Amino acid sequence: MNTLESLQPELAKVLDSLSGEARTALERDIQTQDFNMLANLVKEHSAAIPTGAGGEDEIVPMPFPHSEVDLRREMWEETGKILLKKGEVAAFTLSGGQGSRLGFEGPKGAFKIGLPSGKSLFGLMAERLKRLNAEAERPIPWCIMTSPLNHRETIAHFEENHFFGLDRTSIRFFEQGTICALKPNGEAVVDNNRLMLVPDGNGGCFRALAQSGTLAWLIERGVRYVFLNNVDNALVRICDPVFLGALANNPGIQISAKVVSKRDASEKVGIFAFKNGKPTVIEYSDMADDLRNMKNESGELVFDGANIGIYAFRIEVLRKLSQAPLPWHAARKTVCGIEKCWKFEQFLFDAFETVKGFGTFGAFREDEFSPVKNADGNDSPKSAREMLGKLHRHWLIDAGVKLSGDSLYEISPTLSYAGEGLSSKIFERELGKNILEFKA
Ligand code: UTP
Numbered sequence: 368m369n370t371l372e373s374l375q376p377e378l379a380k381v382l383d384s385l386s387g388e389a390r391t392a393l394e395r396d397i398q399t400q401d402f403n404m405l406a407n408l409v410k411e412h413s414a415a416i417p418t419g420a421g422g423e424d425e426i427v428p429m430p431f432p433h434s435e436v437d438l439r440r441e442m443w444e445e446t447g448k449i450l451l452k453k454g455e456v457a458a459f460t461l462s463g464g465q466g467s468r469l470g471f472e473g474p475k476g477a478f479k480i481g482l483p484s485g486k487s488l489f490g491l492m493a494e495r496l497k498r499l500n501a502e503a504e505r506p507i508p509w510c511i512m513t514s515p516l517n518h519r520e521t522i523a524h525f526e527e528n529h530f531f532g533l534d535r536t537s538i539r540f541f542e543q544g545t546i547c548a549l550k551p552n553g554e555a556v557v558d559n560n561r562l563m564l565v566p567d568g569n570g571g572c573f574r575a576l577a578q579s580g581t582l583a584w585l586i587e588r589g590v591r592y593v594f595l596n597n598v599d600n601a602l603v604r605i606c607d608p609v610f611l612g613a614l615a616n617n618p619g620i621q622i623s624a625k626v627v628s629k630r631d632a633s634e635k636v637g638i639f640a641f642k643n644g645k646p647t648v649i650e651y652s653d654m655a656d657d658l659r660n661m662k663n664e665s666g667e668l669v670f671d672g673a674n675i676g677i678y679a680f681r682i683e684v685l686r687k688l689s690q691a692p693l694p695w696h697a698a699r700k701t702v703c704g705i706e707k708c709w710k711f712e713q714f715l716f717d718a719f720e721t722v723k724g725f726g727t728f729g730a731f732r733e734d735e736f737s738p739v740k741n742a743d744g745n746d747s748p749k750s751a752r753e754m755l756g757k758l759h760r761h762w763l764i765d766a767g768v769k770l771s772g773d774s775l776y777e778i779s780p781t782l783s784y785a786g787e788g789l790s791s792k793i794f795e796r797e798l799g800k801n802i803l804e805f806k807a
Contacts, residue, residue, distance in 0.1 A: 371416045374402040377554045378562075389560050396562035397495055400547050402555075409553040409710055412697040429646060431626035431672045433729035434451040434609065439616070446615050447608025455591040458507055458606050459576070460498060460677070461475060462521060462598040463543040463566045465515035468741050469599075474517040477524040480739060482755065482777050483803040486609060488598060488739065489524060491571040491780075492605045493531030498780040503647050506537035507606055508588060510581050514566040541579035543571045548702045549709040558703050565702075567599075568695045568712025577689030582682075590682055591615075593694075593746075597676030601738045601751035602758065604785055610728055614679045621684045622719060625677035627732040629668055630745075632660045639672040646725040648674045648716035648741040667746065672727065674716065675736045682720055693717045734757060753783035753807050762786035763802075769793045777803045 372379045382393055382681040432438060450456050476489035500506050513521045521627040522540055525531070530538060545564035548556040572595075576582045585593070586663035592615060594606045604610070614623045626639055649661075652791070654670070661669040695711045702708040720723050728738070737754040740746040756775025763776060766789035779801040783789050794802060 369403055371397065371402065375555055376806055378557060380514060381557055381560065387562060393557075393560055393562070398548075399564070400555075400562065404755045405547065405711070406553060407547060408695050408697070409549060409709055412709070423458075424642050425644070426427060426649065426670075426705055427641040428670050429626075429641055429672055429727060431639065431727040431729040434613065435729075439613070440609060444609045444610035445612065445615060447610070447612030448502065450592060450611055450615055451499055451606065451608060452505070454503075454505055454589055455612055456507055456606055457510060457585050457588075457590045457593050458492075459512070459572070459595040461512050461542035461569050461572055461595065462517070463512050463571070463575075464569070464598070465514075465516065465566065466599070469739060470742050474513065474515050474524060474598075474667045475739070476511075476521065477670075478599075478748070480601055480738065480751045480755075482630045483805045484715065484777055487524065487528075488529055488601060489521075490528065490595050491601060492603065493528075493533055494598075494780040495603075495605050497532060497782060498784045500533070500606070506585040508532040508585060508590060509538045509630055510576065510585070510593075511534070511538065511540045512543050512572055512575055512798065513540055514543050515545060516566065539579075539581050539584060541575060541581050543567060543575040544578075546711050546734075550705055551707045551709070555710070556702050558709055563702055563712055566712070568696070569715045570670065570717055572714025572715060573685060573691070573693075573718065574689040576685060581690060581803065582781075586682060586686075593680045593682060593685060595678045595680065597738070599675065599739045600733050600736060601739060601755055602727065603677065604717055604735055607785075610677075611679055613728055614681070614726070615637065619724050619727065621681050621722045621724040623679045623703070623718075623726040625730050626672040627675055627730055627736050628671050629673045630732070632668055634673065634745075634792050637674040639674060640670060642720070648714075656674060675734075675738070677735075678715075687722070688718050691718065691721050693721075716788075752805075756805060756807065762789055763794060766790050773807070774804045775807055777805065 385393060456508050462474060462476050471478050477487050479485055481488050496507055544567045546567045548563040549567055550556055594611060596603045597606060614620055635651045637650050640647060640649050658670055663669055682746050693713045694717055695713060697709045698710045700710050738746045738753050739748055739749040759776040759778045763770060782797060782801050
């Protein structure tokens, strides 16, 4: 059997030099890690020559039929609303990321994109859930995956906001797993006598859901469908009844993904495709230029289906995935001032090829996808604020409200979840209350 001394000689020395509380803390960190596995990962990834997608593999674009024009849409919505009423739906938000590109100190969900209401990303989701709760006449369970780096701050944000008026006992926070960053030679990075532990990727969500007892909690409550979303999409229609109803009405589908068209060939987003006949997402950086830019006879991108981090799962599949080994991906990053350290992570989309029955659900970007990734430019707080303002302005125009000027609007989900139920009368009554006007 390999010992800590043989696998991690430097770490073993640090541990030897410690006593008391410091020693106990480091021992606790060490117990969370499988150093045998980490040694194998370093060996494997040092030997691998990255070929990128498209080398030896057969890559075919995955179609994503548009749900807005589907004649079954009303039926799906009705089914989804029945599921919500029966308590068979839960929300699951991934919030364990570090949000390094945005550069916000704190959990990304607590970030405010500058709307006149001052709502945070969690606040926007919570209000939409509240609206669905009112219609369903019951609280929808909401699972929020954090990481040890942001767990306490996430709960504090909810506490400060009185859980946004939601039923506290229907919200469950749990931490995802962590993995130790390694120096280029495979030795663990140690900082202040503690292991440098980083979140194990969004693919860790299946394991964490089960290991935290949250999956059992959902099953006990009778949940059969789980809506999963990234924390940073300001337009997410959390627990969208249409999306969930479409999944429930198709017994052949186990996992469904919402898909929008790419903004343009250069958008840094993963693309849904079949790789050697199996559903997958090809990361922007793994896609060969010729595939990325390929156009059809009408001049449209061939690989056009963007992965926007919105999925619906049947609960049985989540149970299976919590035990399925997903591959580890390696990134080389500077950690604690040491260049080219190994950071391993798992990706949620690697689960797709392991299940039978994967479906896509086409949606419009302007209606449903405005991620907050960067501090400025594309996919920033400013772009998200403007997209939300434009969308809500369109909702008012579609409802027959005569608007002059170019103001943008923020409509509270207490009035409308996806544009329904608005009118000129409501506009006049609610302007300055649940409808707020702002400038781009
Ligand atoms: P991103 O890949 O955009 O990462 O996460 P990020 O951490 O938010 O931002 P950067 O890349 O550091 O700038 C997509 C979703 O996956 C979650 C994030 O919270 C986000 O909702 N995620 C990511 C996790 O829950 N855990 C992880 O380990 C990584």
